[in-house]
Amino acid sequence: MAKSRATNSLNQAELIRLMVGQELKAALRQGSISSGVRSPRPVILEVKNLASPPAVRDVSFTVHQGEILGLGGLVGAGRSETMETIFGLRARQHGELHLHGKTFTPKRATDAIRAGVGFVAEDRRVQGIVPDFSVRENLLLGHLAASRKFGLGYSDRKTKLDGLLEQLGLPAKRLDTSLLNFSGGMQQKIIMARWLLLESSLLLLDEPTKGVDIGTRTSIYEMLHQVADRGVGIVVVSSDFEELLQICERIVVISDGVSIADVPSAMLNEEKLTLFAAPRTSMEQNSAFLRDIARDLNGAAFWTLIDQERLFCLYTVVANPQADPGFRTAETPNISDTRIPAALNAKTNEFVVEPENQLATLLLSVRSDRGHDMGWIGVTVPAHATRPQAQDVQSRIETLVGSLAKPH
Amino acid sequence: MNSKYSPSSKDRADPKNEATVHGSDRTGLASSSAKATEDKSEAALHNADRSGLTSEARSANGKRSVTGELVGRLEVRMLGLALLLAVVLTFLSPHFLTSNNLLNVLDQSVVVGIVAIGMTFVILIGGIDLSVGSVAGCTGVLLGRGLEHLPIPFAIILAILAGCGIGLFSGILIARFGLPAFVVTLGVMAIGRSLAYIFSGASAIADLPDSFGNIVYTNVFGIPAHVITLLILYTLAWGYLNYTKGGRTIYAIGSNREAARTAGLNVLTFSIIPYIISGGLSAVAITFASAQVMSIDPVAGTGLELDAIAAVVIGGASLYGGRGSIIGTLIGVLIMVMIRNGLNLLNVSPFWQGSAIGAVIITAVLIERLLSSRTS
Numbered sequence: 001m002a003k004s005r006a007t008n009s010l011n012q013a014e015l016i017r018l019m020v021g022q023e024l025k026a027a028l029r030q031g032s033i034s035s036g037v038r039s040p041r042p043v044i045l046e047v048k049n050l051a052s053p054p055a056v057r058d059v060s061f062t063v064h065q066g067e068i069l070g071l072g073g074l075v076g077a078g079r080s081e082t083m084e085t086i087f088g089l090r091a092r093q094h095g096e097l098h099l100h101g102k103t104f105t106p107k108r109a110t111d112a113i114r115a116g117v118g119f120v121a122e123d124r125r126v127q128g129i130v131p132d133f134s135v136r137e138n139l140l141l142g143h144l145a146a147s148r149k150f151g152l153g154y155s156d157r158k159t160k161l162d163g164l165l166e167q168l169g170l171p172a173k174r175l176d177t178s179l180l181n182f183s184g185g186m187q188q189k190i191i192m193a194r195w196l197l198l199e200s201s202l203l204l205l206d207e208p209t210k211g212v213d214i215g216t217r218t219s220i221y222e223m224l225h226q227v228a229d230r231g232v233g234i235v236v237v238s239s240d241f242e243e244l245l246q247i248c249e250r251i252v253v254i255s256d257g258v259s260i261a262d263v264p265s266a267m268l269n270e271e272k273l274t275l276f277a278a279p280r281t282s283m284e285q286n287s288a289f290l291r292d293i294a295r296d297l298n299g300a301a302f303w304t305l306i307d308q309e310r311l312f313c314l315y316t317v318v319a320n321p322q323a324d325p326g327f328r329t330a331e332t333p334n335i336s337d338t339r340i341p342a343a344l345n346a347k348t349n350e351f352v353v354e355p356e357n358q359l360a361t362l363l364l365s366v367r368s369d370r371g372h373d374m375g376w377i378g379v380t381v382p383a384h385a386t387r388p389q390a391q392d393v394q395s396r397i398e399t400l401v402g403s404l405a406k407p408h
Numbered sequence: 409m410n411s412k413y414s415p416s417s418k419d420r421a422d423p424k425n426e427a428t429v430h431g432s433d434r435t436g437l438a439s440s441s442a443k444a445t446e447d448k449s450e451a452a453l454h455n456a457d458r459s460g461l462t463s464e465a466r467s468a469n470g471k472r473s474v475t476g477e478l479v480g481r482l483e484v485r486m487l488g489l490a491l492l493l494a495v496v497l498t499f500l501s502p503h504f505l506t507s508n509n510l511l512n513v514l515d516q517s518v519v520v521g522i523v524a525i526g527m528t529f530v531i532l533i534g535g536i537d538l539s540v541g542s543v544a545g546c547t548g549v550l551l552g553r554g555l556e557h558l559p560i561p562f563a564i565i566l567a568i569l570a571g572c573g574i575g576l577f578s579g580i581l582i583a584r585f586g587l588p589a590f591v592v593t594l595g596v597m598a599i600g601r602s603l604a605y606i607f608s609g610a611s612a613i614a615d616l617p618d619s620f621g622n623i624v625y626t627n628v629f630g631i632p633a634h635v636i637t638l639l640i641l642y643t644l645a646w647g648y649l650n651y652t653k654g655g656r657t658i659y660a661i662g663s664n665r666e667a668a669r670t671a672g673l674n675v676l677t678f679s680i681i682p683y684i685i686s687g688g689l690s691a692v693a694i695t696f697a698s699a700q701v702m703s704i705d706p707v708a709g710t711g712l713e714l715d716a717i718a719a720v721v722i723g724g725a726s727l728y729g730g731r732g733s734i735i736g737t738l739i740g741v742l743i744m745v746m747i748r749n750g751l752n753l754l755n756v757s758p759f760w761q762g763s764a765i766g767a768v769i770i771t772a773v774l775i776e777r778l779l780s781s782r783t784s
Contacts, residue, residue, distance in 0.1 A: 089670065109672035119670065127670040132663035132730040141660065144653055145672030151652055194671065 041065045043101070044202050044233035045117075047086065050095035055081035057257035059095070063202065063233040068224060070248030070265070071237045073277045078257035079237040080122055083204040087119040088112040099202070113146045118195025120188070122206040122237075128191045129179055135190060136175040139164070142194035157197055164193050167226075185216025189223060196227065203227065206237045221247055241270045241277075253277055260330040267307050267332075275305065275314065275374060289400045290317045290377075297388055299323035299381035303366070306344060306376055309335050314375065322382040323359060340380055347376070349394075351387050358383030362390055364397055482724035483736040489772065490743050497746065501753040513742070513749050514635045515700075520715045521638050521741040522693040524723075525645045526575075526686030527716040528737045532649070533662045533682050534729025535582060535589040539574070540690045540716055542600030544709030547571045547687075548694035549604045552613035552704035560620055567691040574600065575687025579680030597713070604706040612705040616698070624699040634696045641689070646734045654678060662729025718765060719744055722772050743768065 041064040050059040055078040063069050071079040084090045086097060088106030097104040099115055106112040112119070121127035130138055139161065140154055147153050165172055168189050179187060188208060195203055208224070209217045224247060228234050238244045244251060245265045253261040253276040261276050268276075286303060294301040294317040302325060305312040313331050318324050326339030335344045343352035343361030351360045360381050366374040377397055381387055497504040523540050530537045547567040554563030574596060581592045626633040649655035657678040660668040669675045690709070698704045723740030725732025747764050 088672075108674075109670070110674065113672045121670045126664075127666050130660045130663045130667050130671075130730075132659065137656065141668075141671040141673070144656055144660075145674075147653055149653060152656065153653075 041067065044099065045086070045104075045235075046096075046098040047082075048096040048098075050082065050085060050097065051093045051257075052081060052085040052090045053093055053257075055257055056085055056090075059254060059257070059259045061252040061259055061262060063235055065201075065231045065233055066228050067250070068228050068234045068236060068248045070244040070251040071235060071254055072241065072244055072251045072273050073254040075239055077254045077277065079254050080206050081257075082254065083119060083206055083235065083237060086112070087117060087204060089119075110145055113142060113198070113200075116199075116201040117204065118142065118192075118198065118200035118202070119204040120192050120195075120206060120208060122210060124184070124187055124191060124211065129187060131178070131180055133179070134176045135170070135179045135182070136161075138179045139175075139190055139193055139197060142198050142200075146198055160197055160199075164197060167196075167223075168193055183213070183216065185212040185220060188212055188220060192223070200232065202233045202235070204235050207239065208236060209238070209240070209243060217243075241273045245270065245273065261312065261332060263312060263332055267310060267312070271373065272305050272307075272312065272375075276312065286400065287315050287317065289396070290315055291319075293379060293393070293396065294319035297379055297381050298385060299379055300325050301377070301379045302327070303377050304375055306335070306347070311335060311338065311344065312375075320382060323380045323385075325359070325361070325378070325380045340378075343378070343380075349390060351390070353383075360385075360387055362387075362393055364390075364394055366397060483733050483739060486722065486724055486736055486739045486743070486772070490739050490746065493743060493746050493750070497750040497753070501750065503753050504750065509749070509753070511632070511635070513745050514638070515632065516749065517741050517745045518634045518638045519693045519697045519700075520712065520719060520744070521738065522641060522689050522696070523686075523712055523716040524719040524737050524741050525641055525734065526682070526689035527713075527720050528645070528723070528725060528732060528734055529649075529658060529682035529685050530589070531662075531717070531720050531725050531727060532658050532729055532732055533679055534665070534727075535679075535682065536593060536717070536727070537575075537578070537683060537686045538590065538593040538713045539578060539596035539600055540686060541709040541712035541714075542597045542604065543571055543574050543687050543690040544694035544697070544712055545604040545706055546574070546600040546607070547691035548698055548704045548708050549608040549613070549706055551691070551695060551698060552616065553607060555613075555616055555620065560617065560623075564623075564695050567695060568688050571687040571689070571691030572684045573687070575683040575685065576680065578687070579683030582683065583676055583679035601706075601710075604708075608704070608706040610706060612703055614703045616702050616704070621699050621702055624696055634699070637692075637696070641692075642734060642738050649734055654681070658682060659730055662731070664730070715744065718769055722769055 043062050044065055045063040047062070048060050051057055055076075057078070059078070059082050061069065061071075071082065073079050081090060085092050086106070088109045088111050092105075097106070099117070104112075104115060106115070106117075109119070130141060133141070136154075140152075140157065143154070143157050144152070162172070165175070168186070170186070170190070179190060182190070192203070192205070192208070205224075209220055212220060224234055224236070236244065236248060245268055248265050250262060250264050251268060251273065252259050253263070253273070255277055263276075290301040290303060298320045300316065300318040300320065300323040302316040303314045304316075304327075305314070311327060311331070311333055313327050313329060313333075316325065316327060316329050316331075324339060326337070327333045335341050338344065339357055340352075340354055340359055340361045342354050343359075343363055346352045347363055347365075349362075349364060351362045353360045360383070361378055363376050363378045366377050379388070379393060494504075503509055523544070527537060527540065547570050550570050551563055551567035554566045557563075558566065578589075578592050578596050581587050582589045622633075624632060624634045628636055647655075649658065657668065657673045657675075658681075660671075660673055661675055661678055665675060665679075690712075693712070694704075694709055697708060719740035720732065720737050721727070721740070722743055723732065723736030723738070725736065744765055747768060748761050751761055751764060752758070
């Protein structure tokens with residue numbers, strides 16, 4: 001035992017450091033993530049309006065070479081299903097996929113594998129490990145699927161396999177033992193290595209650290225970064241938003257089967273990501289509220305997060321085109337690119353009139369009953385319209401927030 | 409050298425016997441389900457073994473001696489049992505270790521041995537094929553009808569294709585439509601037997617061409633052709649299961665179907681193929697059985713499914729799939745046939761054979777269970 005400490009004197013990060021003996025974040029490339037702007041790299045995968053009902057309804061995103069992209073969202077939002085559709089395990093109803101610039105239509109997983117895509121499913125025991133196969137055959141399972149030979153062709157991969165063992169830290173003599181004897185983390189690495197063996201150019205990883213002890217997670221992160229540094233594009237699904245924000249450069253937020261935002265991780269924190277990820281069905285009440293208020297005022301209403309110079313718009317309703325604030329639902333424009341920069345910068349509880357277009361905007365902070373910051377609700381009315389009382393709008397918002405606390 | 413799957417001509421000549429045949433068929437069905445329940449619980453034991461074996465391997469930490477490795481293999485233990493049985497029979501009966509009797513053992517292994525190959529494929533993917541006996545009966549009758557009009561090779565190919573077709577039918581219902589293998593093949597079992605009666609007019613086909621018997625009684629280097637066929641089929645099956653993509657896919661499906669699917673293996677196709685093989689090999693088996701007695705009867709093959717399943721289980725396969733080997737199955741077949749042969753040589757009433765084989769199945773699995781739990 002390293003130390004005995006009163007529980008209340010510890011926080012999570014400290015506890016992990018005591019357990020693991022190192023900062024988890026040390027393994028992460030802070031520099032590349034925080035910069036947010038990177039030189040343009042070739043696109044590996046482009047997903048356009050992908051739909052595979054009922055789980056996947058309209059998902060679009062791109063993955064670049066050497067990039068780790070996160071799919072954020074709640075369980076059941078359609079993230080895993082999106083991956084399965086890209087991997088050919090689910091029928092695609094419409095939408096387009098482009099892999100390395102070419103149209104990609106995987107009808108079954110083998111098509112995706114041969115095109116250079118690898119997929120590691122969420123449940124290692126159920127969807128990953130073949131328990132009666134040795135470590136070697138588990139490693140070569142992807143090869144077996146990709147192979148067009150009648151025979152095994154295992155020897156074709158011998159050189160690559162030997163190299164991989166070193167990278168995995170796996171002694172060669174354990175290749176022919178049961179995979180079940182290894183730790184969860186090593187099992188996970190071995191299953192990922194199925195695709196490294198094939199030199200896949202795109203990895204789809206569903207909850208790669210699920211059931212992996214906290215120390216081994218670091219080595220999985222390291223492995224992901226090494227793989228990405230070699231130019232492989234990686235898409236990660238994780239319900240641990242902290243982890244997702246740490247390892248990914250960008251997050252595509254998926255909610256109710258729809259990709260609703262594409263945001264650099266550096267601009268997000270767990271609370272904001274959670275707010276984005278809220279299912280659309282539970283947003284319905286909020287959007288109805290915004291619709292009512294926009295109609296009553298004959299203007300526009302919106303709910304947004306404001307991060308220094310940038311907006312993360314959760315929802316916008318424009319009832320009167322003259323009052324258009326210049327951004328739409330799920331857009332993330334710079335404040336200066338909107339039609340109401342003065343109001344967004346001022347953040348007062350009063351109507352602010354834009355010098356350029358005379359739009360009048362009232363911006364009110366939204367806090368949950370427990371005091372969590374939930375962004376801002378704004379109403380915009382045209383230049384010469386009658387403006388409502390700020391208190392009236394405020395009280396309507398408070399009613400809304402009060403009702404949010406109730407279970408749906 | 410009558411095969412037990414082809415009733416004697418005396419049975420066939422007795423018209424009243426049909427009712428008895430029906431009756432025994434029904435009891436056959438009943439006992440088949442009882443037997444299957446028994447097999448399931450056995451499989452549960454086997455599955456429990458899985459964890460036992462794992463910890464066994466763990467304790468050895470990957471460094472196992474060659475002897476340990478060999479003894480650890482179920483087939484090797486079963487081979488030991490087979491040899492022990494042979495030695496005991498050699499001491500008990502002077503007739504056992506004669507080349508004539510050994511050929512007799514092999515001769516009697518051919519029919520169940522061939523069917524057991526297909527059954528191994530099916531059990532490896534976690535399925536079961538209860539229809540092999542009646543597919544044999546039905547395709548046998550087709551063969552007999554075919555021999556009336558076609559040259560022998562064409563008639564045989566026709567029968568094998570029919571067997572494959574029936575297997576394809578079951579396989580699609582099971583793999584594509586997700587119906588339980590037990591139920592589908594139970595249904596096909598009933599249909600197959602009924603068609604056998606219809607196509608044959610419920611009577612035996614005895615006027616087979618004389619040269620048809622050559623497929624059994626031609627000797628190559630002193631070994632009958634059907635025994636050589638059996639060995640060739642086992643070699644092919646062994647090579648296929650261990651050294652081809654399809655073979656490993658079959659193991660992977662049985663071990664973890666979902667993982668095989670997620671890894672991109674063609675689960676649907678390779679879940680159907682074992683049933684096709686099983687159906688086709690049932691037809692091959694009945695071809696040899698018919699040539700052995702030079703007669704084809706609609707009741708032929710009754711009970712064959714139980715012997716085949718028993719051989720696979722004695723050979724160490726798990727009814728949950730993913731574990732088992734074709735060599736184990738061959739040993740399982742030999743153990744069963746040697747028990748029957750030995751009891752015959754010792755003049756024990758044939759009614760004891762079922763008890764003896766049942767006891768061996770249960771004992772073999774029990775010993776396996778005890779060995780695994782002791783090492784863990």
